[in-house]
Amino acid sequence: MTNDLPLSKEQILDTAEQVLKRFGPDKTSVVDVARALQVSHGTLYRHFASKAALREAVTERWLDRIIAEPLAALADLPGDSAADRLRQWVVALIAAKRTYAANDPELFKMYADVTLEAGGMIEAHIGRLIGQLASIIASGIASGELKPADPEETARAIFIATSKFHHPSHAREWLAERAEREFESVWRVLLNGIAR
Amino acid sequence: MTNDLPLSKEQILDTAEQVLKRFGPDKTSVVDVARALQVSHGTLYRHFASKAALREAVTERWLDRIIAEPLAALADLPGDSAADRLRQWVVALIAAKRTYAANDPELFKMYADVTLEAGGMIEAHIGRLIGQLASIIASGIASGELKPADPEETARAIFIATSKFHHPSHAREWLAERAEREFESVWRVLLNGIAR
Numbered sequence: 001m002t003n004d005l006p007l008s009k010e011q012i013l014d015t016a017e018q019v020l021k022r023f024g025p026d027k028t029s030v031v032d033v034a035r036a037l038q039v040s041h042g043t044l045y046r047h048f049a050s051k052a053a054l055r056e057a058v059t060e061r062w063l064d065r066i067i068a069e070p071l072a073a074l075a076d077l078p079g080d081s082a083a084d085r086l087r088q089w090v091v092a093l094i095a096a097k098r099t100y101a102a103n104d105p106e107l108f109k110m111y112a113d114v115t116l117e118a119g120g121m122i123e124a125h126i127g128r129l130i131g132q133l134a135s136i137i138a139s140g141i142a143s144g145e146l147k148p149a150d151p152e153e154t155a156r157a158i159f160i161a162t163s164k165f166h167h168p169s170h171a172r173e174w175l176a177e178r179a180e181r182e183f184e185s186v187w188r189v190l191l192n193g194i195a196r
Numbered sequence: 197m198t199n200d201l202p203l204s205k206e207q208i209l210d211t212a213e214q215v216l217k218r219f220g221p222d223k224t225s226v227v228d229v230a231r232a233l234q235v236s237h238g239t240l241y242r243h244f245a246s247k248a249a250l251r252e253a254v255t256e257r258w259l260d261r262i263i264a265e266p267l268a269a270l271a272d273l274p275g276d277s278a279a280d281r282l283r284q285w286v287v288a289l290i291a292a293k294r295t296y297a298a299n300d301p302e303l304f305k306m307y308a309d310v311t312l313e314a315g316g317m318i319e320a321h322i323g324r325l326i327g328q329l330a331s332i333i334a335s336g337i338a339s340g341e342l343k344p345a346d347p348e349e350t351a352r353a354i355f356i357a358t359s360k361f362h363h364p365s366h367a368r369e370w371l372a373e374r375a376e377r378e379f380e381s382v383w384r385v386l387l388n389g390i391a392r
Contacts, residue, residue: 116368147388157381161357169365172312185353192343193389 016058025110056121059114063125075132082140094165101171112168130155146194212254221306255310259321271328278336290361297367308364326351342390
């Protein structure tokens with residue numbers, strides 16, 4: 001049973017996300033998604049040339065929705081010190097990763113796999129996050145609260161130095177009891193490193 | 197063809213390491229190691245109750261030899277500033293990981309797998325490394341070069357904050373051209389965070 005109405009990219013991604021979530025990324029085929037959309041797999045392949053391309057597009061949209069957009073809103077909030085806003089941003093990043101690792105394990109697993117495979121898309125996502133961090137840092141440098149430094153380089157350093165708490169390859173370590181204490185230790189050194 | 201001479205643990209680990217290196221950790225069975233030792237697999241199982249236990253013991257010895265022992269020598273060296281010695285130690289850790297990832301891929305892969313499975317042994321290994329870092333930090337605090345702080349907590353923070361450069365789950369990222377520059381950015385913030 002197929003229909004011939006034109007498919008929007010959003011429609012395909014909505015359905016693909018649901019199917020991937022239900023069957024898991026390893027067991028989902030392009031044919032499964034085509035069937036759920038009631039189109040031929042040929043029609044779907046005209047939009048996404050491979051299962052890898054479809055997974056990458058679903059992951060990209062998912063990362064925008066659960067990470068990049070909520071954090072952008074946080075980065076733009078005025079008020080508080082730059083140090084507090086930096087911490088809120090990083091803590092929110094870590095909390096979002098943990099929440100989705102626990103509550104949406106199929107999509108999180110797909111994201112972890114895509115992170116190892118899809119260099120360009122993940123780079124762009126990280127670049128967007130680092131831009132948000134850099135804008136908080138730049139405002140802290142401008143107000144004299146933080147030491148003068150290149151905001152983007154400093155943002156990248158903080159993002160990398162907190163990898164253990166948000167990079168999906170470390171997800172198994174997030175449940176350890178000492179994870180909180182470890183984050184506090186790392187944050188103390190980083191904040192001392194950038195504050196005036 | 198088997199012999200009945202008593203086997204030392206070292207003999208077993210020497211042979212197991214060679215066999216694992218030759219066939220790769222996934223394809224090596226306990227029977228392969230027993231055959232290379234010319235003993236029955238029953239004899240070998242009396243020493244190591246499972247393939248996992250044998251892999252863990254080989255990895256533990258390998259980590260001592262290629263990481264913990266050479267770095268201990270470095271941590272004990274007098275002279276230079278604490279900042280220079282810290283950097284030398286961390287750079288040596290990173291260089292050792294990269295060298296073995298490139299030149300000894302079978303054992304490195306086993307180590308990466310064991311890191312995800314064998315909590316206790318890896319914890320002990322990391323604890324030993326953090327002890328070495330802490331001793332350099334303690335000497336820098338004593339001389340007034342570094343800010344007063346708990347040396348072990350600071351050591352753990354530095355170890356964690358540099359995970360991207362030495363944790364085996366990140367090995368694929370070590371070849372990226374910008375890895376050097378990223379390390380310099382992270383190190384700048386960390387050193388600013390601990391130096392007086």
